[in-house]
Amino acid sequence: MPEGDTVWRAARDLQAALAGAELTRTDFRVPRFATTDLSGRVVEGVASRGKHLLIRIAPGPGDDEGWTVHSHLKMEGLWHIYNRGERWRRPAFKARAVLETVSRQAVGFELGILRVLPRSGEDEAVGYLGPDLLGPDWDPAEALRRLEAVPERPVGLALLDQRNLAGIGNVYRCELCFLVGVHPLTPVRDVPDLPRLVDLSKRLLEANKSRSRRITTGLAGRDPLWVYNREKRGCLRCGTRVVHELVGDNELELRDLYYCPRCQPPPDLGEAASGAGTLEG
Incomplete structure (x- = not known):
């Protein structure tokens, strides 16, 4: 069952795989963000916030600010990291997000929440949370x-x-x-x-x-x-x-x-x- 420790590990692993790399393809398999394309932008970093996961992406041409891919695993969700071309260990129909770089592929399966937000929208998404037990704001x-x-x-x-x-x-x-x-x-x-x-x-x-x-x-x-x-x-x-x-x-x-x-x-x-x-x- 995903809790704060699970999401912390997911953020750590995604950070190692994606941070500093340019996205060559993005695929968001939820209706609201199905046409969103963040390819060509660089992943700045990945952070956990309680049981929420934030993948922060730098601005691209024509963007006023960067973007955040916000996900919550809920009961069944998880992120997998693959080498490009490697076979997925979950059925493709369960994938909700795919982020590709030249060498790696991050796939979010059965994510309870998936949103692509302007960076300024992060506070609306997670600002209500109390101090994060595994975060720098722990108080x-x-x-x-x-x-x-x-x-x-x-x-x-x-x-x-x-x-x-x-x-x-x-x-x-x-x-x-x-x-x-x-x-x-x-x-x-x-x-x-x-x-x-x-x-x-x-x-x-x-x-x-x-x-x-x-x-x-x-x-x-x-x-x-x-x-x-x-x-x-x-x-x-x-x-x-x-x-x-x-x-x-x-x-x-x-x-x-x-x-x-x-x-x-x-x-x-x-x-x-x-x-x-x-x-x-």
């Missing part, structure tokens, strides 16, 4: 302030909201709540040590950003996660059956939630599971 005090701004919101929903801190997805929110011993539906105001949770979020993503396999247990073998997707195997710490629920701010935003009822005893919630606000990706 733990600001992330803490944003989380605390809605104290009644369940912490498991607040962590997923990219307006608070950018880069946490479903796996990390479940594992983080487990690691600090907090039930994910605990209101933010009742989390015993919220600064520790923010600090652990940063450290966990940093530890995993260069790994091909996400690990939260310190065990690189068959048990890399404590509770996520372990409803049939039990909590890795105590063996208690892991609870799996669908929780969200509304019926359209339900997402998988995993927790250990023994290691993370539930608070007296009432209707707290409904949260406050909406999730932003």
Whole structure:
């Protein structure tokens, strides 16, 4: 499941393959940008912003400013890098973007969002995001302030909201709540040590950003996660059956939630599971 660490690696690999090279062909396979042609322009660089990916392209003849290819992987998306002429490892009908240079080819498959924006449009696309856990703008005090701004919101929903801190997805929110011993539906105001949770979020993503396999247990073998997707195997710490629920701010935003009822005893919630606000990706 793509989260901030996955997108960070994608940006790193695309940067190595494309930065400084001239595009010889571009192909955007979404109706709105199907006729957009950025060939002849140079890729200036690639950056991740939370779970968003920004490929920045220099101005070309007649352009007033540069361009940004903005993508979000959502649930199934990914970018592949190939040598020119190399066979794709995914079906061509799943490709949404193709960026070619003289020697390389970057292909975005099943991208949840794909847009080609003037450089000035970047802020509109990602400016709402909170501090990026893996970015140069990381600011733990600001992330803490944003989380605390809605104290009644369940912490498991607040962590997923990219307006608070950018880069946490479903796996990390479940594992983080487990690691600090907090039930994910605990209101933010009742989390015993919220600064520790923010600090652990940063450290966990940093530890995993260069790994091909996400690990939260310190065990690189068959048990890399404590509770996520372990409803049939039990909590890795105590063996208690892991609870799996669908929780969200509304019926359209339900997402998988995993927790250990023994290691993370539930608070007296009432209707707290409904949260406050909406999730932003």
